[in-house]
Amino acid sequence: MELLSELIFYCFVVLTIGSAVVVVFHPRVMYSAFALLFTFFGVGVLYLYLAADFLAASQLLIYVGGILILIIFGVFLTSSIMSLEILQETHQRFIALIPIALGGIVLLSVILSTPWTTTATTEAVPTTKLLGRLLLTRYLVPFELASLLLLAALVGAMRLARYFRTEE
């Protein structure tokens, strides 16, 4: 049972990283967008392995159901070609490898050399109730600010995306 769970975990790790690689390197935008779906899904499953059930559900609902649809709309609305073959160029691929390599070395050495203090993991319990309690007590102000931010983004996006005539 333990072995099976471990096996499934590594399958989803490979799915997440592999589809992220497709997102970064595929020459067609639509393929990148659909690969991003699998990355979001994989991260959602990793949240489940981390005993974050509410977060996994909201990851699926908001990212896969919301943000990804928005991105696909964005791809279609900003290209004149009505096909799946919307190509995208990449540039500076070799210059970009230098900061990536440096950042990778720094991150890897930090992750592997730091003695992380870990506490014993507790039994996974449903987190929805606990999260709701935290959001309405300790995190009440950020929670309300977030709703204000979403309202501002809603109005701002409508104002920006509205068709406006030029003055002449």
Next chain:
Amino acid sequence: MHNLTVYLLISAALFLLGLLAIMTRKNAVSVLMGIELMLNSAGLNFVAFSRFSSGNLNGQVAALFIVIIAAAEAAVALAIFLNLYRLKATSDVDKADLLQG
């Protein structure tokens, strides 16, 4: 069971891939995809630390706020891309130089 380091390595890989997308892609929507990858990796880090080294749910609340901010950011970014496409008929980020004077 797998430990904290595994999750940190996964999230480092996602972060670097997102950074690579931002630096190499020309299409604005692909750059946005890179940003979403980086936000996801940050959220994964928060939840991993919340699980393995804090014993409380504060990290999960932080990850929840990341999801909220990512949604707002995606909506505004796509509105800006639409406007860019209307003004310059392109979604190439290098051509967005209207403020250059």
